[in-house]
Every structure is written in C-alpha cells, then in structure tokens.
Amino acid sequence: MLDTKDIQVLKLEEGTIVTPKGFKTAGVHAGLRYTKRDLGVVICDVPASCAAVYTLSHFQAPPIKVTKESIATENKLQAVVINSACANACTGQQGLLDAYEMRAETAAQFGIEEHLVAVASTGVIGELLQMDKIKNGIKMLQPTATKEAAEDFQTAILTTDLVMKKACYQTTINGKTISIAGAAKGSGMIHPNMATMLAFVTTDANIDSASLQIAMKEVTDVTFNQITVDGETSTNDMVLVMASGMAENEPLTPQHAEWKVFVHALHTTFEDLAKQIARDGEGATKLVEVNVTGAVSEVDARIIAKKIVGSNLVKTAIYGSDANWGRIIGAIGHSTATVNPDNVDISIGSIQMLKASQPIAFSEELAKAYLDNSEVVINVDLHIGDGFGTAWGCDLTYDYVKINASYRS
Amino acid sequence: MLDTKDIQVLKLEEGTIVTPKGFKTAGVHAGLRYTKRDLGVVICDVPASCAAVYTLSHFQAPPIKVTKESIATENKLQAVVINSACANACTGQQGLLDAYEMRAETAAQFGIEEHLVAVASTGVIGELLQMDKIKNGIKMLQPTATKEAAEDFQTAILTTDLVMKKACYQTTINGKTISIAGAAKGSGMIHPNMATMLAFVTTDANIDSASLQIAMKEVTDVTFNQITVDGETSTNDMVLVMASGMAENEPLTPQHAEWKVFVHALHTTFEDLAKQIARDGEGATKLVEVNVTGAVSEVDARIIAKKIVGSNLVKTAIYGSDANWGRIIGAIGHSTATVNPDNVDISIGSIQMLKASQPIAFSEELAKAYLDNSEVVINVDLHIGDGFGTAWGCDLTYDYVKINASYRS
Numbered sequence: 068m069l070d071t072k073d074i075q076v077l078k079l080e081e082g083t084i085v086t087p088k089g090f091k092t093a094g095v096h097a098g099l100r101y102t103k104r105d106l107g108v109v110i111c112d113v114p115a116s117c118a119a120v121y122t123l124s125h126f127q128a129p130p131i132k133v134t135k136e137s138i139a140t141e142n143k144l145q146a147v148v149i150n151s152a153c154a155n156a157c158t159g160q161q162g163l164l165d166a167y168e169m170r171a172e173t174a175a176q177f178g179i180e181e182h183l184v185a186v187a188s189t190g191v192i193g194e195l196l197q198m199d200k201i202k203n204g205i206k207m208l209q210p211t212a213t214k215e216a217a218e219d220f221q222t223a224i225l226t227t228d229l230v231m232k233k234a235c236y237q238t239t240i241n242g243k244t245i246s247i248a249g250a251a252k253g254s255g256m257i258h259p260n261m262a263t264m265l266a267f268v269t270t271d272a273n274i275d276s277a278s279l280q281i282a283m284k285e286v287t288d289v290t291f292n293q294i295t296v297d298g299e300t301s302t303n304d305m306v307l308v309m310a311s312g313m314a315e316n317e318p319l320t321p322q323h324a325e326w327k328v329f330v331h332a333l334h335t336t337f338e339d340l341a342k343q344i345a346r347d348g349e350g351a352t353k354l355v356e357v358n359v360t361g362a363v364s365e366v367d368a369r370i371i372a373k374k375i376v377g378s379n380l381v382k383t384a385i386y387g388s389d390a391n392w393g394r395i396i397g398a399i400g401h402s403t404a405t406v407n408p409d410n411v412d413i414s415i416g417s418i419q420m421l422k423a424s425q426p427i428a429f430s431e432e433l434a435k436a437y438l439d440n441s442e443v444v445i446n447v448d449l450h451i452g453d454g455f456g457t458a459w460g461c462d463l464t465y466d467y468v469k470i471n472a473s474y475r476s
Numbered sequence: 477m478l479d480t481k482d483i484q485v486l487k488l489e490e491g492t493i494v495t496p497k498g499f500k501t502a503g504v505h506a507g508l509r510y511t512k513r514d515l516g517v518v519i520c521d522v523p524a525s526c527a528a529v530y531t532l533s534h535f536q537a538p539p540i541k542v543t544k545e546s547i548a549t550e551n552k553l554q555a556v557v558i559n560s561a562c563a564n565a566c567t568g569q570q571g572l573l574d575a576y577e578m579r580a581e582t583a584a585q586f587g588i589e590e591h592l593v594a595v596a597s598t599g600v601i602g603e604l605l606q607m608d609k610i611k612n613g614i615k616m617l618q619p620t621a622t623k624e625a626a627e628d629f630q631t632a633i634l635t636t637d638l639v640m641k642k643a644c645y646q647t648t649i650n651g652k653t654i655s656i657a658g659a660a661k662g663s664g665m666i667h668p669n670m671a672t673m674l675a676f677v678t679t680d681a682n683i684d685s686a687s688l689q690i691a692m693k694e695v696t697d698v699t700f701n702q703i704t705v706d707g708e709t710s711t712n713d714m715v716l717v718m719a720s721g722m723a724e725n726e727p728l729t730p731q732h733a734e735w736k737v738f739v740h741a742l743h744t745t746f747e748d749l750a751k752q753i754a755r756d757g758e759g760a761t762k763l764v765e766v767n768v769t770g771a772v773s774e775v776d777a778r779i780i781a782k783k784i785v786g787s788n789l790v791k792t793a794i795y796g797s798d799a800n801w802g803r804i805i806g807a808i809g810h811s812t813a814t815v816n817p818d819n820v821d822i823s824i825g826s827i828q829m830l831k832a833s834q835p836i837a838f839s840e841e842l843a844k845a846y847l848d849n850s851e852v853v854i855n856v857d858l859h860i861g862d863g864f865g866t867a868w869g870c871d872l873t874y875d876y877v878k879i880n881a882s883y884r885s
Binding site: 122123124125126127154156157158159191192193194301302379380383384386387389392393396397399400401402406408409421424425426463464465467468469471472473 | 531532533534535536563565566567568600601602603710711788789792793795796798801802805806808809810811815817830833834835872873874876877878880881882
C-alpha cells in the first residue's frame with residue numbers, strides 16, 4: 068500500500084477514454100447484435116507504450132493469443148479493436164484466423180502496422196465471428212476525440228451490463244498534467260466464470276512499456292483481481308493500458324521521484340472501474356466491499372476478503388438485508404489463510420457483531436436499515452498481523468438466476 | 477476405484493439406521509423449534525467401533541471438539557446425540573461447557589460412560605443452546621429399533637431440508653449378512669458454507685475402529701467430499717460411523733479376503749446419502765452428476781468435476797435447461813488441474829457438444845428435453861490420462877435465493 072495522503076488525484080466526472088492526449092475512439096453497430104452497437108476501437112496518434120494482463124483460463128480465446136503476439140513484437144500498440152456478442156472462444160484454427168483477419172482489417176483501415184493492433188472479443192462461446200459483418204463494421208469506424216464517440220465505444224463493448232463503466236482522473240507529474248482514463252465491461256460478478264471482464268485504459272503519461280507493466284501488475288492485484296474476476300476467470304478477460312507519452316513529463320520508471328504519484332493515479336482509476344463492474348454485477352442491487360485487517364500478510368487478507376465477497380450465502384444474506392454474520396464466519400473458516408479462530412472481529416458498517424469470535428448484542432433494526440443501503444461494507448479484523456486487503460462484489464438476487472438461466476436464448 | 481463387478485450389494489428400500497443389529501434410535505420435540513422434532517439419539521447395545529471425519533473449517537464448533545475428545549479416549553462410541561435449530565458454534569467457553577453437559581446428560585440417561593457419547597449440533601450460528609430444553613429433551617429419548625423411531629430421528633436432524641435422507645444396504649462377508657445404513661441432513665448444497673452436513677452411519681459389521689477409519693477415508697473422498705461439502709465447509713460438518721460387530725463376520729481389516737466387499741458396501745451407502753443431499757439442495761429442482769475421465773489423476777478428475785458442479789453459471793444454465801457448454805469450459809478453464817485446452821470432449825447426457833475442444837452440431841431441442849429431466853449428467857473427457865472422478869450437485873434457482881435471503885428471519 069502506498070502512503071498516498073499527500074498525492075492529489077482529481078476525478079474528472081466528464082472525462083472519458085479520449086481525455087488523455089493522443090487518443091480517439093469510435094463505436095458502431097456492425098450487425099452482430101440486433102440493434103445495439105457491437106464494434107469499437109480505441110486508437111492513438113502514435114505507437115503507444117502498453118501493458119496488459121490476461122485471463123488465467125486454460126482456454127485462452129484467439130483474440131487473447133493475437134493480442135499477446137502483437138504486443139510481443141515491439142511492446143507498442145496503436146489501436147485496439149473490440150467486438151461484443153461473440154467471444155470467438157473455442158473456435159479453433161478458424162477462430163485464430165478470424166482474430167488475425169480482424170487485426171489485419173483494422174490495421175488496413177487506419178494505415179498502421181498489424182502488430183500495433185490488439186484484438187478483444189466478448190459474448191457467447193463456441194460460435195465463429197461473422198467476419199463479413201466485422202469487416203464491414205471496421206470500415207465504418209471513424210474515431211474522434213469527442214465525448215459522443217467515447218459513449219459509442221463504451222456502449223459497443225457491453226454484453227449483459229446495464230450501465231456503461233468509465234472513469235477519468237488527473238494528477239501532476241513534473242508539473243505536467245497527466246490524465247488516466249478507462250472504459251470497462253463485465254457484469255457477471257457473482258462467480259463470473261463466463262462474464263468476460265474487459266478494461267481499456269488510456270493515459271498521456273510518458274512511460275515505457277516495461278515500467279507500465281510494473282505499475283499495472285501492482286494495481287491490478289488489488290483492484291480488478293479483487294472483484295474475483297481473475298479467480299473465476301473467463302476465456303477472454305483482458306485489461307489493457309496504452310500510454311501516448313504526450314503529457315511530456317520526464318519518462319516514468321520506478322526510479323522517478325513521482326513514480327508513486329503515477330501508480331496511485333492508475334490505482335484510483337482501476338479501483339473506480341473495478342467497483343463499477345462489481346456494482347453492475349448481474350442482477351445486483353448492492354455493491355459490497357469487504358475490508359480485512361490484521362492478517363498475517365496482504366495476500367492472506369485479500370484471499371479472505373475475496374472469499375467473503377464471493378460466498379453465495381453472504382451474498383444472499385445481504386440481498387435479504389439479513390445481518391447473518393455466521394455466514395461471514397463460514398466463509399473465513401474455509402479459506403486457506405491463517406486464522407486464529409478465537410480472535411476474530413466482524414462489523415457490518417459501523418455495527419460490530421463479533422468481538423474475539425464471540426457474538427455481541429446489536430440492534431437488528433439498525434443492522435437491517437444499514438443493509439438496505441445500496442453500498443454495504445463488511446470489516447473483519449483477524450488480530451494476527453498487519454496485512455490488510457479489500458475485495459468488492461455484489462448481492463445474489465432472483466435476477467441473477469433469471470439472467471443466467473436464459474442467457475443464450 | 478474398486479473392481480466391483482462381482483460384489484453383490486443389495487439395497488433395502490425399507491431399511492433404516494436401526495436395521496444393522498444392535499442399534500436403536502429416537503427423535504423428539506425438545507422445544508428448540510416451534511413444532512418439529514429437534515433432538516435425536518442413535519445408541520448401540522454395546523460400545524461400538526467408530527470412525528469420523530469432520531469439517532476442515534478454522535471455526536470448529538464445540539460439539540465437534542467434544543466428539544473428537546470422546547473418540548480419542550478409547551476409539552469407541554455407544555451413542556450419538558444430535559440437536560437441530562442451533563449449531564452451538566461461535567459460542568466460546570459457554571458453548572463448550574454446554575456441549576459437555578449435553579454429553580453428560582446423554583450418558584446419564586442411558587447409563588453409559590461419557591466418553592462413549594458423541595455430540596452433534598446444526599442450525600443457526602452464534603446462539604447458545606437452550607440447555608433446559610436440551611436436558612428435558614434428552615430425558616424424553618426412549619430409543620427403539622422400530623421404523624417409526626428411525627423416522628423420528630431422521631426428522632429431528634433436519635434444518636432447511638425438504639426430505640429425510642436415509643439409505644440401507646446389505647452384503648455378505650464370511651457367509652454372514654452385513655447391514656450398513658445411514659441417516660443424513662444437509663440441504664445448502666449450492667455453496668453450502670453454513671449448511672451443515674451431518675451423516676450418521678451404522679453397521680453390524682465386525683471391524684476395529686482403525687480399519688473402519690481407513691475404509692471411511694477412502695469412500696468419503698469420493699462421496700461426501702464430492703458434493704462440495706468439504707470445500708465449502710460449515711463449522712459443524714461431521715460424518716460418523718458406528719460398527720456394533722454383531723454380524724459376527726471374522727474381524728475386518730484391509731488384509732481380510734473380503735475387505736473390498738465391505739468397502740464397496742460402505743461406498744454404496746455413502747454415495748446414496750451424498751446424492752440425496754445434493755438432490756435436496758436448497759431450492760434445487762435437479763440432481764446434477766458430473767463425470768470427468770481422462771485426467772492425469774483421480775484427484776485432478778475430482779477437482780474438475782467439483783469445479784463444474786459448483787459453478788453458479790453451470791447451475792443456472794441447468795435450471796434454465798440451457799445447453800450452455802461454454803460455461804462448462806469456463807469452469808474447467810479456471811481449475812488448478814492439468815488440462816490440454818485443445819482436446820476436451822463434453823457431453824450433456826448422451827448428446828456430445830464439444831469434441832477436441834471444438835463445438836459440434838447438436839439438436840438444441842433434444843438437449844433442452846434432456847435438461848428438463850430431474851437428473852442431469854455431464855460427461856467430460858480430458859484425454860490426457862486415466863484419472864476419473866465424479867461430483868454431484870444441483871441447479872441454482874430462484875428458491876435458493878429466496879431461502880437464503882431470509883434464513884434467520
């Protein structure tokens with residue numbers, strides 16, 4: 068955890084993925100879905116530094132393979148093209164050829180080299196891309212740096228999401244204003260095995276790809292990976308950061324005096340997007356945040372936080388506004404982390420319910436009133452070390468079942 | 477896996493936990509619940525050989541501690557007393573004293589030594605037992621070897637279960653008829669963090685406690701532990717076997733010529749009970765069986781089978797009769813087991829949907845018709861070894877959410 072109290076990071080409510088200098092975007096209806104936009108691009112005026120993290124699934128989809136290959140060439144990207152409606156996963160050799168063709172068509176459309184293009188897909192598994200529609204759609208892409216174009220892009224990447232996810236923050240490095248912005252999709256947050264999580268982040272910070280990867284890994288572990296997306300990963304998950312360098316700060320590396328400022332701003336952007344994904348979980352009515360302190364390590368704290376926020380029984384209790392802390396004990400109890408079973412504290416909001424593993428009296432009425440809020444915070448203190456960690460999720464509702472019992476039809 | 481084709485194990489539809497010679501039982505309404513029976517006992521005419529497995533939770537409840545202590549004394553048990561409605565978990569020193577008192581009162585009621593009594597509790601966590609009601613209830617226990625008494629016991633141990641779970645099988649060892657029977661409870665099979673799984677098994681086989689523990693461990697790993705109860709364990713889970721020895725076979729040990737016969741009969745009984753628990757999962761409408769073959773090991777096969785059967789997205793798809801094999805791929809993909817992502821076959825029932833990781837055409841209509849059955853079988857072949865394993869679960873429905881959003885109230 069950074070000591071971040073002196074770092075100023077400002078949220079730009081109106082900012083979008085094209086606020087950082089050098090980026091343009093577009094989103095169109097290519098016809099993969101009935102009426103909604105389904106194809107988008109983010110493009111940079113110059114080859115950008117880049118960093119990415121991918122799904123850990125055994126079954127990485129062809130677009131993941133092609134994107135990895137692009138980045139491996141010279142660690143630069145200038146464009147990323149994304150379609151929704153079809154994940155191009157479990158599509159074998161033809162799927163791989165299609166992902167290459169999607170990359171080639173995008174490169175041709177914008178007159179850039181193929182290895183500067185990343186490809187992402189999200190949607191149903193096991194179906195081939197309708198390449199005629201994809202190719203026509205790519206020809207329709209006319210990126211601009213407008214708010215409208217950003218909204219078109221944010222819409223085009225969604226699947227079962229109810230709302231667009233975007234965030235934009237600014238900070239100052241070497242006296243220069245640095246913008247970081249992102250757009251994301253993902254809504255199957257309750258065990259999101261198949262609900263692809265995609266996030267595309269742009270920045271005008273001047274930073275090389277290797278340093279960007281270091282910063283990204285550090286903040287991904289405590290943000291996107293803490294909404295359980297990595298643990299219950301899809302075939303297509305990807306978080307991609309592109310840095311244009313146009314803010315003209317001195318090159319950022321971990322040795323830069325203001326390195327922590329950049330990392331904190333990136334962290335803030337990632338956390339904002341991750342929480343938006345959790346809040347828009349399929350069927351969700353509440354954002355749930357679990358903070359674990361006093362663990363033997365930060366890894367242990369994060370494991371337990373994620374275990375609690377991932378428990379169906381905790382999620383249903385929160386949906387029912389039921390202060391059933393016994394289910395939190397249950398989730399902690401079967402985690403692999405170190406626990407002293409005789410000294411655990413649990414609070415829901417500011418209402419303490421368990422002290423040294425013993426129930427303490429609390430007002431059920433106040434607890435229910437608190438749990439009726441759209442944001443619920445659970446705090447757990449393990450009292451065995453200094454490790455702390457946070458995870459985010461949502462409640463488990465009738466609508467989750469409804470959405471997922473009929474997703475394909 | 478045993479070569480079991482020559483072993484005859486017969487199911488006794490009418491058999492109960494008192495079919496094995498030497499056992500009696502009772503179940504009464506002690507007043508912990510409004511009207512249902514809530515306290516039961518199984519007692520043997522003699523100190524019985526015994527074996528047990530317990531929850532792996534960090535927060536083992538006081539009854540688990542007391543039962544372990546009883547068994548540790550001389551590896552014999554003569555009675556087990558069980559209450560529902562209150563788990564006596566997270567109840568600290570008073571909870572432990574209460575569990576001891578429950579043991580002492582039971583020993584006094586039946587004139588046996590305290591260390592021959594096991595104690596089990598299931599229900600809400602964090603509340604103290606109403607010991608006056610427990611003590612009165614114990615005095616009401618009048619065990620008999622009747623079918624009615626068995627039903628009283630089977631009822632008394634239930635919580636949110638909709639149906640009683642019991643099984644009885646017979647086989648022959650040394651020309652003697654051996655009976656094995658059990659009663660079980662547990663219904664929160666979809667992530668059953670808090671849904672205590674209890675199973676009590678009786679047999680009249682002549683077997684020492686150490687051998688019984690060996691047999692029990694072997695079959696628990698492929699039965700009760702494959703309904704995910706151990707992975708998402710409660711504070712109170714327990715499976716307990718008592719053997720009266722009254723069948724008068726030659727003492728069973730792993731060296732006995734018919735050892736495999738006994739193990740197979742125990743396996744059959746455990747599997748029957750485990751499937752009954754899975755089928756009665758909270759809100760469930762379907763029993764789901766997942767068979768994984770071709771894994772590098774049996775452990776890997778069991779991990780993947782359990783991962784698939786535990787996936788919310790697979791469960792909701794089955795509830796919706798949606799042949800969404802992509803979600804099965806998703807569940808396999810993020811398991812820790814070894815997988816060749818290019819050579820996986822998946823069938824639902826007899827309908828193959830994936831061959832060498834590629835989708836193959838199938839009739840959606842036939843698939844939907846199959847998935848409308850109350851039992852659904854998923855078969856996965858990994859084609860990388862000889863390991864196979866099975867897991868059982870159920871679908872995830874609106875009623876699961878309903879039951880668990882309001883469990884305490």
